[in-house]
Amino acid sequence: MTTTEDLPRFRAALSQLVSYRPEKPALSPEGRSYALAANETPFGPLPKVARAIEQQIESINRYPDNGGQALTAELAQRFGLEPEGIALGCGSVGVAQQLITSVAEPGDEVLYAWPSFEAYPILTRLAGATPVEVPLREGVHDLAAMAEHITDRTRLVFVCNPNNPTGTAVGRAELEKFLGRVPAGCLVVLDEAYHEYVRAADVPNGLSLLTGRPHLVVLRTFSKAYGLAGLRIGYAAGHPEVIGTLRKAYLPYSAGSVAQAAAIAALRSGDEVARRTDVVTAERARVAAALEARGWRLPRSEANFLWLPLGGRATAFGAHCASAGVCVRAVAGTGVRVTLGLPADNDAFLAAATTFPPA
Structure with missing residues (x-):
């Protein structure tokens, strides 16, 4: 019989972590399932992406371009960036891990709002750094409070905009004021995984904030609006010297050749991506x-999901939806995040929500 003494010795930080657990598939009594938990796009592969993937099949026995030169050049040309200021990674979460391990050592602090992207505390503890969480104010980043929590040990600050799981976003004026309060030695990471779904005029494109701010890095992903969640590809944009250092923490070949080719094809499908995001934002x-007509109160979302601040009833609501075959993301004691799908998916969710009292 194996005992704990027989096992390898792991880092103490791992004892504080819980592995990421996706929601289990849900089935209705009729055997129907509606996947509204993972913030994925409900649309299948873009036509150009499907063709690009097919063309890559014959060369998958070869390693990918470790520098991602073609994709980097495409991103630079499309967004008016310097190629030296772009770094690729295994989804934006992979790049986030590179950033934390590049700047934070044991005893250093990583600051972020809470609730926010659940990977932030996991990645922070894995790096041996100390997570510092600042509560949202009415479901929105309290940037003034976050600025006050910055100390001489703070090495990185995440601002998820729009925020996951609440969908809320902060505007240009607030962000610029906050960036002006962050000391030069502290890195600010503006996580824009859901940028393509933003429709509010005052929420900026983070790339437009980079000029003159070497302590700012913008994260983007191809997993959401571009529909490449299964291929794991994302990138960071920032000052070339900062990005050059970031590349040293890149796990070699983690941005695969199929993912790189698919990302280029997705970027070249801008009109179709815009049409698809318009469908989602209309939904x-x-x-x-x-929901509001039925008495629900929820914050304004600029992402491809809605947030129901149900507090202690979140788990019960998640189970209620699951019994109808609707899989949502319930955060115990806090709320429920519901991804927007196609109209039929969303109608199934609304039907389930109708039979659960809003308060």
Whole structure:
């Protein structure tokens, strides 16, 4: 019989972590399932992406371009960036891990709002750093409070905009004021995984904030609006010297050749991506209005999901939806995140929500 003494010795930090657990598939009594938990796009592969993937099949026995030169050049040309200021990674979460391990050592602090992207505390503890969480104010980043929590040990600050799981976003004026308060030695990471779903005029494109701010890095992903969640590809943009250092923490070949080719094809499918995000944002408005008409109160979302601040009833609501075959993301004691799908998916969710009292 194996005992704990027989096992390898792991880092103490791992004892504080819980592995990421996706929601289990849910089935209705009729055998139907509606996947509204993972913030994925409900659309299948873009036509250009499907063709690019097919063309890569014959060369997958070869290693990918470790520098991602073609994708980097495409991103630079499309967004008006310097190629030296772009770093690729295994999804934006992979790049986030590179950033933390590049700047934080044991005893250093990583600051972020809470609740926010659940990978932040996991990645911080894995790096041996100390997570510092600042509560949201009415579901939105309290940037003034976050600035006050910055100390001489703070090495990195995450600002998830729009925020996951609440969908809320902060505007340009607030962000610029906050960036002006962050000391030069502290890195600010503006996580824009859901940028393509933003429709509010005052929420900036983070790339437009980079000029003159070497302590700012913007994260983007191809997992959401571009529909490449299964291929794991993302990138960071920032000052070339900062990005050059970041590349040293890159796990070699983690941005695969199929993912790189698919990302280029996705970027070249801008019109179709815009059409698809318009469908999702229209559904966002429709579902939010339907919930509010039935007495639900929820924050304004600029992402491809809605947030129901149910507090202690979150788990019960998640189970209630699951019984109807609707899989949502329940955060115990806090709320429920519901991804926007196609109209039929969203109607199934609304039908389930109708039979659960909003308060």
